[in-house]
Amino acid sequence: MSNSGTPLVELKDISIAFGGIKAVDRVSVDLYPGEVVGLLGHNGAGKSTLIKCLSGAYKADAGDVYINGKKVVINNPRDARGHNIETIYQTLALADNLDAASNLFLGREIIGPGGFLDDSKMEAETRKIMSRLNPNFTKFAEPVSALSGGQRQSVAIARAVYFDAKILIMDEPTAALGPQESEMVAELIQELKKQGLGIFLIEHDIHNVMKLCDRASVMKNGQLVGTKRVADVTEDDILSMIILGKNPRESH
């Protein structure tokens, strides 16, 4: 990983406060094509909030977002999608009463002749991508509330992957999954990396971080502790950053 040239995403001095509490305080992170950057920290460290400024769910109070070196303004999820930023939320953000195809295309429906929804086309496309991501998936007609945790996760992932994402945000994608399904997600991340996507991965499991990420950015109390190349540090280094909020290099 050379990390030369223009980063795919640069978040510069992002700050956001809720009722006087600084959830994110002048944090800067970046992401290169074909790279996985882990975002780590305790609950409430500000990882999800930071990332929501990129996915358009929140609007930052201060700071700039650069995509491919160009400054952009992201006011809502639609803007983020316009920049090929796709997000898999921890909550999955699925409408439980709708079927897989309706969820996959939510907000970006395929419109047929006469301006009406082309449901059959959407179902056919969903079948196609699901056969690639999760060949065991068969429940296309049921609302997603009838699906298992892993199946729901694959719907959320399919939604992010289908629309040619360049930048993928994954908020604890394996938190609700069994070992086999987690392995499938890990393989998918490797495959997407090869295709040149940049991935922000919010992850609590330190083993997954060491296995999947190229770099790790650690946050504590809304501030960035530091960003390290995973190859250069040990698990303990990262853990001490998370727990103590100190950069291991300073103690060396």
Place this chain on the structure above:
Amino acid sequence: MTDTSTSKAATKSPQGLIARFLSDTEIDTRLLGMLGALALIWGGFHLYGVIFNNFGAFLTPRNLWNLSVQTSSIGIMATGMVLVIVTRNIDLSVGSMIGVIAMSMGLLQVEVLPHLVGLGHWSIWIIAVICGLIVGTLIGALHGWLIAYREIPAFIVTLGGLMVWRGMAFLSAGGRTISPVDSKFALLGGGPYGAVGATGSWLVGILACIGVAYIIYSGRKARVLHNFRLRPLWAEAFLTLVGWATIIGAVMLVNSYPWPKGIVRQYGAKIGQDLEGTFISHGFAIPVLILIAVGVAMTILVTRTRFGRYVFAIGGNPEAAALAGIDTRWVTLKVFALMGTLTAIAAIIASARLNSATNALGTLDELYVIAAAVIGGTSLAGGVGKIYGAILGALVMQSLQSGMVLIGFDSAIQRIVVGMVLVFAVYLDILYNKRVK
């Protein structure tokens, strides 16, 4: 409402004949349940009449025709209430809105327009209808704006609306009743002249039959195109035939209800012929045709457009809908504006049928509309509801009411029964959903 015997068969013996039949035809068991309940109510009232009054008055063309007209206004509003409830809101103000909209249209027709365009001018009813629709839509949009953009709970906004609009209806004419409305406007409420007659009804019926065939055909074509599982041919044929039989049956029913002798005589005198003893069919009443048109349009809106999809997404998970880039506030505002438009249509029918606008018009309608939507399977938790269910729900409510009137129950007992049926229907629905899961 649900037919427990079929749902039991569907869940407990998947190899059973009934279950095979249901899965092959893809018939909604909830729909069967509602039809079963309706059959029970209709048959029950008729039988009661046969046994205790020596005359079964319920299953007669005359009563069923009247029932269809009475269902129109509640049914039209219930289709809009489905969307309101699906987005996890409620609208308590529709009854009062009927009052104020009908009043504004009445005043326009009787006290304003005759001075401007002349008494009995052809354009009066058109201007009144358009103004009514605008007033209704604006009131609905105002509710929607307060709910979506000012974040006041729908319950409070529309509870306020319930009182405000009823008060406005009274103030607008100082409590007077405005009557009679324009003669063409009155046709929108039904009655012998406000029906399309035998030939017109057959035309409507033929169009509907073509529509059914087209829906079955285009559905099959789409499945073939994408290699989805097809319904067996016999099931397609069965559904088409059931659809056609229902339509033709309805046409024959409304055509077998003749104009009363007095009306025939009056009409004969008007056109200068002696029609004494002639059988002139009512045919479909205009408000019923409006209800059908609204039902079809709303079904298309809900199932085939982005707007409909977003309404259901918001009901299922508002946060997910927002994260998917849906402007949830704008959709909510539009839902309430649409409810206002539909309420205006209902107000047109109600005041036309009464041939007058009174400030009490539509009192308690909100409760019947909500009950119709809920009996029709709309979940108060949001995210679930069907347009045809709401219309059938309105028919169930109206059947109960008019049935009790026919057999001579007074209004106190009517309310007790309707109230109990509502609670019981929702209970059955909860049982049904548990069984399905």
